[in-house]
Amino acid sequence: MFDHVVVHYAEIGTKSGNRSMFEKALARNLREMIAPFAAVRVRRETGRLTCSLADVAEADRAAVVAAAARQPGVAHASPAVRTAPTIEAMCTAVVALASTRSGSFKIAARRSEKTLPFDSRAMNVELGAAVQAATGRPVDVHTPDDMYVVEADSHRAYVRDARIAGPGGLPVGVSGKVISLLSGGIDSPVASYLAMLRGCRVVAVHFWNRSYSGEGVREKVLAIGRALARFQPSLRLELVPFEDIQQEIVAAAPAELRMLLYRRAMLRVAGALRSRHKAAGLVLGDSVGQVASQTLPNLAAVYEGAAPPILTPLIAMNKMDVVRIAERIGTYESSILPGADCCSLLVARHPSTRATAAALAEVEAQCDLEPLVQAALAEREIHVIAPA
Numbered sequence: 001m002f003d004h005v006v007v008h009y010a011e012i013g014t015k016s017g018n019r020s021m022f023e024k025a026l027a028r029n030l031r032e033m034i035a036p037f038a039a040v041r042v043r044r045e046t047g048r049l050t051c052s053l054a055d056v057a058e059a060d061r062a063a064v065v066a067a068a069a070r071q072p073g074v075a076h077a078s079p080a081v082r083t084a085p086t087i088e089a090m091c092t093a094v095v096a097l098a099s100t101r102s103g104s105f106k107i108a109a110r111r112s113e114k115t116l117p118f119d120s121r122a123m124n125v126e127l128g129a130a131v132q133a134a135t136g137r138p139v140d141v142h143t144p145d146d147m148y149v150v151e152a153d154s155h156r157a158y159v160r161d162a163r164i165a166g167p168g169g170l171p172v173g174v175s176g177k178v179i180s181l182l183s184g185g186i187d188s189p190v191a192s193y194l195a196m197l198r199g200c201r202v203v204a205v206h207f208w209n210r211s212y213s214g215e216g217v218r219e220k221v222l223a224i225g226r227a228l229a230r231f232q233p234s235l236r237l238e239l240v241p242f243e244d245i246q247q248e249i250v251a252a253a254p255a256e257l258r259m260l261l262y263r264r265a266m267l268r269v270a271g272a273l274r275s276r277h278k279a280a281g282l283v284l285g286d287s288v289g290q291v292a293s294q295t296l297p298n299l300a301a302v303y304e305g306a307a308p309p310i311l312t313p314l315i316a317m318n319k320m321d322v323v324r325i326a327e328r329i330g331t332y333e334s335s336i337l338p339g340a341d342c343c344s345l346l347v348a349r350h351p352s353t354r355a356t357a358a359a360l361a362e363v364e365a366q367c368d369l370e371p372l373v374q375a376a377l378a379e380r381e382i383h384v385i386a387p388a
């Protein structure tokens with residue numbers, strides 16, 4: 001039915017200086033996302049991107065439009081038919097689209113070049129009449145069930161079907177790279193997603209205690225990674241063994257400080273990965289007061305020593321709202337699978353809610369963490385998840 005997808009972008013249209021760079025990033029992301037279906041060319045046309053789906057199997061085209069629509073930076077995407085800019089050709093295309101549904105409709109025509117031998121009013125009238133005659137559907141210009149946007153210039157016309165809303169934000173990559181600490185929980189996948197929406201390319205890092213968490217955790221975290229890879233073409237996910245670091249901390253630390261020391265050790269490893277990947281920041285799923293480890297004093301004590309910026313997109317969000325996003329982006333079902341996070345190993349039932357950086361540093365001084373950090377880095381397991 002349709003042979004193109006027309007993608008309108010969100011904020012990038014407003015940033016004139018960077019516009020071309022942003023358009024190129026979004027075009028590249030779209031191309032990579034569609035690549036598993038077919039190699040497509042993405043064209044940058046004024047104020048929008050278009051790609052031909054001619055090489056995509058008919059049965060896959062709806063999935064391709066959906067994949068395009070969910071990319072960071074996209075305001076909305078529409079399946080479309082490209083035709084010659086003649087009334088006859090546009091009528092044929094819009095009738096074909098309008099015949100697949102019922103209810104009222106509206107034509108919203110735009111003519112972008114005055115050299116065309118008809119104006120937008122004539123397009124509205126003629127195309128509307130053609131659809132009415134062919135389908136019997138009534139016109140409703142105020143609250144139509146379907147709106148068909150038709151845009152014509154002297155070279156071509158696009159007849160668009162109903163648009164699919166995108167997430168807005170910025171295309172992945174334009175803000176640089178971040179290291180996102182990805183647990184198997186509900187929060188950090190959402191934090192990673194929100195960072196992507198601000199144009200960050202996420203490198204996900206998960207810490208696991210292979211003897212405590214078990215092999216199931218790998219599958220769980222990979223499933224979360226696959227869900228996130230629907231929004232960022234190619235997601236690098238590194239699994240860092242944490243058992244030796246944990247053992248060292250457990251031996252030196254009182255139970256009520258262990259969780260926070262684990263988190264500081266994670267930030268230390270993440271800081272090293274940040275340099276290796278030339279990343280510009282860290283992302284965490286913390287939210288003020290959500291759990292004992294996330295009181296303001298504890299966050300301060302954990303973050304101390306880690307280089308800014310530390311991005312915490314969920315910092316002021318309610319859990320319910322986080323859960324809603326997790327469900328929408330498809331990470332929730334994997335996050336609630338069983339699988340113990342290594343942070344729960346041998347921690348107190350009532351952990352400290354008012355730790356200080358000094359108290360944590362004092363315990364760390366009794367540990368020999370640096371060689372263990374280096375060993376964990378050397379033994380990490382790397383997965384690159386391509387778009388499915």
Ligand code: ATP
Nearest residue numbers: 181182183185186187188205206207284285286293
């Ligand atoms: P989440 O649902 O993301 O696990 P949480 O509310 O359970 O978050 P914590 O378990 O205290 O909170 O973790 C806080 C943050 O620390 C997480 O959001 C994540 O960014 C990071 N983190 C915790 N555990 C791990 C881990 N095993 N690997 C990587 N990052 C982790």
Ligand code: MG
Nearest residue numbers: 183184185341
């Ligand atoms: Mg957790």
